[in-house]
Amino acid sequence: MKINQYSQTPLKAYSDNRAKDVAGKTQNQQQSSTATRDVVNVSSQAKLLGTARQAATDSPDTREQKVRELREQVRSGTYKPDIRKTAMNLVRDEVDFLR
Incomplete structure (x- = not known):
């Protein structure tokens, strides 16, 4: 009776399937981590x-003072x-608009 004759083939098939499963999981993890990234252009x-x-936000409000002065001149x-x-x-302005 030869025990070793059939024992290597089933074990080899199992190890091949396990290697494929590990490779597949790694690839799926890479794809899922890539898919969850947000990109802004x-x-x-x-x-x-x-x-x-x-x-405009950083500029000083010099126009505000001028507007106040003009408003006072108009009122007075x-x-x-x-x-x-x-x-x-x-x-x-009209000439520039027509160009």
Whole structure:
């Protein structure tokens, strides 16, 4: 009676299947960890907008003081705008708009 004749084949098949299972689990773990990562892509326009917004936030509020002064001049009746300068600015804006 030969006992060793049949004993190696079933054990080899078991070890081959076990190696495949371990390799499959490792690959599944890599795929699942890759799938759970979030990726954010920011366009160049969004970056520029963010930079502009930050610059506006960081800039001092010098216009606020000017607006207060002009408001007081209008209320007191002492505000005298330069009509020529206003007209030139309106014409310039229209020409720029038409280009």
